[in-house]
Amino acid sequence: MSAEPGSRRYDSLRRATQAQETRAEIARAARRLFVSQGWAATTVRDVAREAGVSVPTVYAAYGNKTGLTRALADAADLSADAPQMLAELEAPETGPERQLAAMAGYDRRLFERAGDVIALIREAGRTEPELAEAYRDGRRRGDETRVWVFSRWPPGVLRSGLDVRAAVDVYAAICNIDVYATLTAERGWPPDRVERWWGEALARELLERGDGAALSV
Structure with a gap:
C-alpha cells in the first residue's frame, strides 16, 4: 500500500x-x-x-565559492531590514531630516550585522570580477535609494549649490563602512552613537534649513 x-x-x-x-x-x-x-x-x-x-x-x-559568497551578500541586505527603512521613508509625518535618519539607521544595521561580509566581498572582488560586480551592485542600490528620496524633496530643501547627484556623493562620503569601522573598532563608539552622528552630519551637510540640532552625539 x-x-x-x-x-x-x-x-x-x-x-x-x-x-x-x-x-x-x-x-x-x-x-x-x-x-x-x-x-x-x-x-x-x-x-x-x-x-x-x-x-x-x-x-x-x-x-561554487563565488555563488556562496553572493548568497552571503544577499543575506547581508536582508539582515538590515530594508522594509523598516521603506516604511520610515514613506510615513506621512516623515520630513527630510527624519528620512536621512532612516537611511542612516539602515546603514548602521547593515554594517553592524554584516560589515564583515561586505568587507570580504570587497576584498575578494580584487581578484574575482563577479564579486567585484556584486559589491558595485550593492553600492548602486544604495545610491538609487538616495536619488529616489532626494529627487522627491521640494526645491529649497537641499543646501544651496547641491544637486541630487552631489548630495548622493556627500552622503556616500559620510555614511560608509570605512567610517563605521573607524568609529566603532578604532574609536570605541557604540553603533547607536554612530547612527546619531550620521543623522546630525547628514542634516547639517545636505539640508538648507537642517542644522541637526535635535540629534546629539
Missing part, C-alpha cells in the same frame, strides 16, 4: 526544511572561515569540513 497523501506531504516538508538548514549551516560556516582566514585562503573543502557536510553538498547548494 502506498503512503497516504498526508504522510507524503510531511516527508516533503521535512526534506525541504532539512535542505534549508543545511544551506544555512554551510553559509554560517563559510562566513566564519572567510572572516577568520580570508576569502582567497578558504576552499570549498574547508567550508564543507566546517559545516560537517560533503564537498558535493556545498556545490549542489551554492554552485
Whole structure:
C-alpha cells in the first residue's frame, strides 16, 4: 500500500526544511572561515569540513565559492531590514531630516550585522570580477535609494549649490563602512552613537534649513 497523501506531504516538508538548514549551516560556516582566514585562503573543502557536510553538498547548494559568497551578500541586505527603512521613508509625518535618519539607521544595521561580509566581498572582488560586480551592485542600490528620496524633496530643501547627484556623493562620503569601522573598532563608539552622528552630519551637510540640532552625539 502506498503512503497516504498526508504522510507524503510531511516527508516533503521535512526534506525541504532539512535542505534549508543545511544551506544555512554551510553559509554560517563559510562566513566564519572567510572572516577568520580570508576569502582567497578558504576552499570549498574547508567550508564543507566546517559545516560537517560533503564537498558535493556545498556545490549542489551554492554552485561554487563565488555563488556562496553572493548568497552571503544577499543575506547581508536582508539582515538590515530594508522594509523598516521603506516604511520610515514613506510615513506621512516623515520630513527630510527624519528620512536621512532612516537611511542612516539602515546603514548602521547593515554594517553592524554584516560589515564583515561586505568587507570580504570587497576584498575578494580584487581578484574575482563577479564579486567585484556584486559589491558595485550593492553600492548602486544604495545610491538609487538616495536619488529616489532626494529627487522627491521640494526645491529649497537641499543646501544651496547641491544637486541630487552631489548630495548622493556627500552622503556616500559620510555614511560608509570605512567610517563605521573607524568609529566603532578604532574609536570605541557604540553603533547607536554612530547612527546619531550620521543623522546630525547628514542634516547639517545636505539640508538648507537642517542644522541637526535635535540629534546629539
